[in-house]
Amino acid sequence: MATKTPAETEIALQRMVTIYVVTGLLFLVLPGTFLGVWNLVSISGRHTLAGLSQAWLQAHGHAQIFGWIGTFVIGIGYYSLSKMGGLMPVAVSRAWTSWAFWTGGVAIRWAANVTEFHWRILVPVSAALQLIAFVIFFATVSRHKPQSAPSKRPAIETWMKLVIAASVAFLLALIVNQVEAVVLATTAGHPEIPHWLDQRYLFLAAWGFPVLAVWGFNARWLPVFLGIREPSSDGLMAALAVSATGLTAALFGQLQIATLLLLIASILATLALSVFRRPLKPAKTKGVSPSFPAFVRGAYIWLLVAAALGVYAAQADAHGGIWGASRHALTVGFLSTMVFAIGQRVLPAFCGMRLLYSKGLMWASLTILNLGCLLRVASEVPAYEANLRAAWTLLPVSAVTELTAVTIFALNLGITLILPPPTTAFCKVS
Numbered sequence: 001m002a003t004k005t006p007a008e009t010e011i012a013l014q015r016m017v018t019i020y021v022v023t024g025l026l027f028l029v030l031p032g033t034f035l036g037v038w039n040l041v042s043i044s045g046r047h048t049l050a051g052l053s054q055a056w057l058q059a060h061g062h063a064q065i066f067g068w069i070g071t072f073v074i075g076i077g078y079y080s081l082s083k084m085g086g087l088m089p090v091a092v093s094r095a096w097t098s099w100a101f102w103t104g105g106v107a108i109r110w111a112a113n114v115t116e117f118h119w120r121i122l123v124p125v126s127a128a129l130q131l132i133a134f135v136i137f138f139a140t141v142s143r144h145k146p147q148s149a150p151s152k153r154p155a156i157e158t159w160m161k162l163v164i165a166a167s168v169a170f171l172l173a174l175i176v177n178q179v180e181a182v183v184l185a186t187t188a189g190h191p192e193i194p195h196w197l198d199q200r201y202l203f204l205a206a207w208g209f210p211v212l213a214v215w216g217f218n219a220r221w222l223p224v225f226l227g228i229r230e231p232s233s234d235g236l237m238a239a240l241a242v243s244a245t246g247l248t249a250a251l252f253g254q255l256q257i258a259t260l261l262l263l264i265a266s267i268l269a270t271l272a273l274s275v276f277r278r279p280l281k282p283a284k285t286k287g288v289s290p291s292f293p294a295f296v297r298g299a300y301i302w303l304l305v306a307a308a309l310g311v312y313a314a315q316a317d318a319h320g321g322i323w324g325a326s327r328h329a330l331t332v333g334f335l336s337t338m339v340f341a342i343g344q345r346v347l348p349a350f351c352g353m354r355l356l357y358s359k360g361l362m363w364a365s366l367t368i369l370n371l372g373c374l375l376r377v378a379s380e381v382p383a384y385e386a387n388l389r390a391a392w393t394l395l396p397v398s399a400v401t402e403l404t405a406v407t408i409f410a411l412n413l414g415i416t417l418i419l420p421p422p423t424t425a426f427c428k429v430s
């Protein structure tokens with residue numbers, strides 16, 4: 001096979017990351033958000049979470065966490081680590097293999113959960129496909145060597161340590177998923193993870209790899225994007241250690257300790273990243289909405305709200321409302337706001353030196369998302385826990401509001417990727 005030039009490899013990498021982004025967007029809109037809205041409208045109609053298919057709720061959660069966030073993380077991981085050196089061009093063919101296994105695995109899991117068609121075979125197979133895809137990714141990127149003078153062995157930077165920890169948490173979540181899938185297939189009547197186990201697993205799936213990956217990439221990019229000071233390495237390492245202890249406590253079912261530790265870790269990470277301190281330089285908002293820094297800061301408020309609600313849920317939840325509010329403050333308020341903000345900032349450049357189609361749509365997607373999340377988090381506790389009629393009426397409104405935000409985000413990125421890149425664009429990311 002002829003050796004590729006660096007320019008050809010760069011184009012191949014851009015094409016690869018574009019396909020990952022489009023795949024993630026597809027999982028986000030239909031299997032993820034649309035099914036989430038459907039579930040919430042059904043719950044609001046019955047005025048209770050009880051009795052709704054757990055397999056459908058779990059299909060939604062799996063599509064969002066693995067189908068959307070996971071696909072973005074793997075695609076961006078392959079791309080950015082290849083760009084930093086050591087991986088080209090073998091990473092491109094590995095990335096395509098991972099993509100095929102990963103997409104097949106997540107899609108099969110969703111279909112098997114929703115239809116229950118041959119689920120005893122398909123659920124374990126889907127988990128295996130996801131695990132294989134991730135192991136290929138893990139093996140490829142862990143051989144990555146940052147570019148440096150040949151004589152020097154470079155120290156691993158703090159942001160990288162967080163990304164490595166996120167990758168380990170990702171791998172663990174997929175191993176747990178594989179074991180669960182086999183146990184379900186051999187013992188259960190439906191593809192539904194029992195509540196006690198699902199709750200522990202969700203800590204790893206939501207507070208594990210997605211949160212650690214965001215802290216890692218924020219440590220690398222926010223000083224440039226927001227003009228803030230470099231993060232405190234000690235503070236971030238303390239946040240990582242406390243968070244890992246919290247996740248371990250959650251796996252052992254010690255939810256009160258786990259939620260308290262995750263609250264402390266969130267406070268430590270927010271302080272270490274200096275998100276709320278006065279910036280040293282103006283933020284770089286060229287090509288994106290000027291409100292970009294406010295949304296990034298707002299995401300950290302959601303992180304703290306999610307963690308505080310988690311502590312409350314571990315003490316007082318009776319009907320799933322406080323856990324649900326905490327989970328969505330985290331997944332919609334923190335993770336989705338962050339991906340909408342940073343994603344629209346970096347992905348157009350990663351996917352072929354493009355410019356974001358519309359700053360106005362970026363602002364609209366983020367504003368509507370935060371409004372929907374506020375409605376959701378504020379009404380879920382009084383609805384589920386106190387059966388308050390007005391709160392039950394607000395929940396479907398929150399669902400449609402969030403669906404609107406997701407659709408605008410997907411359209412803005414989709415149009416950006418379809419339109420040809422401007423020939424003279426200079427889209428430097430950092």
Ligand code: HEM
Pocket residue numbers: 033036037039040043049057058060061062064065069198202206320323324325327328331332335336398399402403
């Ligand atoms: C339009 C937006 C969304 C709606 C309407 C929605 C709706 C729901 C509903 C009704 C549940 C069942 C539990 C509960 O009542 O709280 C649920 C669970 C869940 N959602 Fe969402 N959701 C949305 C967005 C997201 C996003 C963006 C993520 C992740 C990035 C996410 C991740 C999860 C997870 C992990 C679960 C737990 C599933 C399980 O029980 O195993 N959701 N969601």
